[in-house]
Amino acid sequence: MWLSIRLPLLPLETLCKSVPLSEKNHTSQTQKPQAVIEDNLIFCANQAACEKGIKISQTIASAFTFCDSIQLFERNQSQEQQQLNNLALLLYSFSPSVAIEENAILLVEIVHSLKLFHGLENLLSSLKETLDKESISYRLAIGHTPKSAEILSFMPLDYSLKVWQNKQQKIVFSELEQRLSDLPVELMNISPKAIAQIQSIGAKKLGELTKLPEKSIRKRFGEEVSHYLLKLYNKLPDPKDYFIPPENFLQRLEFIDVIHHRQGLLFPIKRLIKDLCRFLTVKQKNCQCLHWELFDSEKNMIGFDVLIADSRINDKVYVELTQLHLEHYTLHAPIEAISLTVNKMHELNAQNKQLFEDSGDFKQTTTFINKIQAKLGNDSCYQLQQKSEHIPELASCQVAEISNASYQVEKIPNNIEKVQNNISIENNLPRPSWLLEKPEKIRFNQRKLLWHGELKIISSQERITNYWWKKKVARDYFLAEHDNGTIYWVFYDLLRKQWFLHGVYS
Amino acid sequence: MSSPTISQLLQNDGIWQASQKNNLRLAMSTGYAELDRQLHYSGWPQGAISELLLSHNGIGEIRLLSPLLARLNQKPGYITWVNPPYLPYAPALVNQRLKLDKQVIVKTSTVQETIWAAQQAMASTASSAVLVWLPKKVLGNEIRKLSLAAKAGKCWGILLRHQSLSQQSSPATLRVILQVRQQKHLLSIIKQPGGWSGQQISLELFPERINWNPFDVKYWPVFSPEKPQVRTPQMEISPTAKQPQWLFELQQKSMCFSEAIIDKSQRTIRSVDRPKQPYH
Structure with a gap:
């Protein structure tokens, strides 16, 4: 069973997301007509624009005649793809089988996740909760095949939910076929030419088309339509390339309006770090170095590394450390884009926490060390290590990496014994502090x-x-x-x- | 209407009432029974600043603090050394039962940096003890800042300053002067919480001293080209000056000797046997 998530306004929302929050709040009160253009044609328009009469595939000139206050943005496909990847990563926590389709649709195989979430209702409600936080508009639908879920997502969710029998937790196929056959043919994801052909014989609904024998469909409308119908009704397998979370984290944000102040960078930084934290949580990994790059309008690049010694994923700490590092740099020209790269990742050392809070104990976190290093330089903090050297100055050495001692101690009890044996030998000889x-x-x-x-x-x-x-x-x-x-x-x-x-x- | 003012006064942390010996304040034993007896909290106070006033760096302050640090090391939490005057020496710290992976040393270049780093460490609740070396300056406001940070982080804040500052007032909770008089360490408590101060005790911080036997000046190794060298009996087998002929030959001949150690106390030569392999 498949769940489809259609993102109708993805091109617009991706671009508007890089606008700082303050401006966004301003626009949300009175929604301005906005649209995204590709090849000088309107590609995607928001509700306010549609009310003014803007339609898809209009030219820019005619769009301005309908509404002179419309805001137009150039489409940014790579950023859209990045956003889709992010959402796929988010859906990855609901099912391991997530596929990214064309036309901004995400397909999720959910039949195996139903038990985990105690039924479809729970799954959908927690999914909605997650997606609502992303401030994107979406439409959901379920279907027995990827194609059916896709086509049903044009209708409201309740339409496709009618086919679901809650008691037995399965799809009622007769109901599903009934609902599919009521759909108009132009919703099919096939070439416009084929749709025109189908409409020319007088078939308005899918049901009217499927009444025709299969062979004649193939003869009249070609392979494309017949395969589509077979896949829609689960008569032909429809394999999908599932989404695999990438190994490394690399994200880049381009701004529609350039950013002049450091303070203005905070919003995109926060957004990238939020994405990073989600990525790290899904991968159960931990990073030690954030690499930031700022690109300004004079084609200069500011790059800096933020080192992190903490073993936990904590977005607030990442933001704070990045800000501290950013203070060292002066912005000579307005910033056009920002990117965050994280390459080296380590397995997350999950720590056991006390069930009841033990107020007396100190935390084993290195946050304060990170802070000091960020302000005073990376070589300002170090630890000591003992080496089995006879020459006194070689027996002690400085190490810059701060160990997170809490789990190391438990890991190597043998070493402690060894060290203690050493002590008993060395104890006779005076050593200066x-x-x-x-x-x-x-x-x-x-x-x-x-x-x-x-x-x-x-x-x-x-x-x-x-x-x-x-x-x-x-x-x-x-x-x-x-x-x-x-x-x-x-x-x-x-x-x-x-x-x-x-x-x-x- | 004097009662509200008195109750306000009693809320002040700095006011001490003789009627209620407050044992609620947390403290950890100093590791020296004699010193514990003199301190009203029987130990170094937690969540407060203790100030050690030293005549010289290295007079015994590490030995005085090491029982506290060793005990804190058994629990989570780092020990932060801010701006130490010399390099802490790892083997000695291990000898004093400190865990090296829990010591963090912070190098700073200005007083502001020292105070800022110490404040961060104290308030972090991840550092159980913070040792701060401060220059010979009056730093009343800065120490107040640190004591607030130590209170917030509930850590043991220890300032190490010069003895000449003992006459200056300081917001530190506990102030102790550490001196050496006739090979004895003398501690004078000039301020302490929970009661009267002014106690003086002498402590033996280096009990291993009795095992040391002083050397007479004529046995000290010297170098004087005109006179024959005066040497201790042990010096006879110095590997540098006069290597025994047979040892020299042995080293020349044998390829399997990777290391020859001359053990001065037993006056024998131990050879470290390794499996025969070409010496590179």
């Missing part, structure tokens, strides 16, 4: 070590030698107490014959 970035030279006058005061060695030596095969390191480490009570970690370099201060034993 602070390490100087570069060891500082200490003066030695045969009696005293001098470094901003006097140092006195208070521990026995620890010799560290390594890398004799490469660049040899040989040092004797000591703890030395300063006049002011601080304990420093100093070493005598056996090769350079020089004392150095390397750390603070805090």
Whole structure:
């Protein structure tokens, strides 16, 4: 069983969506006549325009004679396709079999989803709820074949719902055939020439056409019509190319009116991020880098990356971080288009949440780190890692990526044991909490070590030698107490014959 | 009509009444029983700013705080180090039972950046403790900002400042001076919540000190070209200056020795045997 969603005003609505919300609200109060043109002919017109007498396939000149205040937009097919893909992604949560048809129709195989949604009524109501949020106009219909659902979508939903028997959860075929045969022939999705031919023999309704024997239909009207009818009545299989969600996210918005301020970019940014979040949710993936590109009217491009360390999908955080990054740039020319690309995606690490909120615990989120990185630069935050190196400065290293520690700890209990074993070995040897970035030279006058005061060695030596095969390191480490009570970690370099201060034993 | 004013006063968080010893305020033990006894909340206060005034960076502040940090590390939440004076050294932190993947270090270049980053970390509710190193300046308003952020994020905010600022007033809840006197750490509590301040205690922050044996100056390794080198007995087998002939030959001959480690304490030579393979 198929559900069809017809989007009659898609070309117009796609273009109007990139207009900022404030303007849109303004227009919605008193709907202006608007239309989309393709090849200098009216392709799609809104309700207000139709009331003025605008019709499809009119020339621009005649459209202006009917209504001089009409707004005309050039059709943008790629953006339409993007919008259709977005909607298909949205419908993907209702059924795995979604097909995008020509003429802005989406077909959904729903027979397997009925059980999940506890019946057709529930499914339709939740589908309507989802689609209403998208601010598009749509029409729904059900049918036993893709073609029947498609043709029935010209009628109101109630018309096709009559064929549905709620108790047994199936289609009543006699009722369906009755309703199909009442439809006028010009609704068939075939060439206008064939429709004219059918009308010329006096058949006005589908029922009148199907009364004719099949062979004579083929003889009179050709292969196209006969195949259409066979597919409509499920006598011929009608395979569809199902929609497969793409691997990567790439969306581009072009604006009808150029955007001059940063503030004006917020609306398209929010829209793209909303689409991204939906995409990520469907794919159960997580992204770490948003790549934004702004194209201005002087053919310049501003590109920047927004890094995200958070493991959850959160549109508000994405918007905030993008805004913070955007503040670094000045717009020299009005912006014509914006695009968002997300390539590297990772499996979403779903985290277990507490059933009852535990107020005492801290969250394991990296939002604040992202914020700091966005403002102070990506290299402003780092973490430490221990390495099994003998040379002290190599045993600790900085890593820029912030780990989301909550699940790592549970994952590798063996490593913890290992580390603890290491501790017990290392524990005997004193290690300073602070390490100087570069060891500082200490003066030695045969009696005293001098470094901003006097140092006195208070521990026995620890010799560290390594890398004799490469660049040899040989040092004797000591703890030395300063006049002011601080304990420093100093070493005598056996090769350079020089004392150095390397750390603070805090 | 004085009663409304008194009730208003009592709502103020800063007012302390001797009649009700408020145990509702959360605090976490410092890990030092002696210090816990002196603090009315028996620990570092949560959701507030504690200020450590140091005579020098590295005087023992990490050791003083590490029991708190180690305990906070067992629960979710990062520990943020804002603008530390030196690089925190990973092996030492591991020795003090801190988890490295929960430490976040933030480098800043100006005071405003330090305050802003610390504020973000404190208010985030994702950072259980925030350590902030501040320059030798009076920063009353900034510290007030931080204390509001710490209250919002319910975290342990710890400021590390110079001792000379102890005479200046500060909005921090707890203020402690850390000094060293005759190899002992001396803590003076100059302000604390929940009661009188002015306590002084001495703590042994480095109990391992007893294992260290001071070296006399004549055994320190030196280099003086005119005089013969004065060396400790251990220095005899220095691999640099005088390598024993047989070890040298061994290294020359054997290709399977990838590493020869000279263990100074046992004065033996351990060789790390690897499966025989060409040394590249």
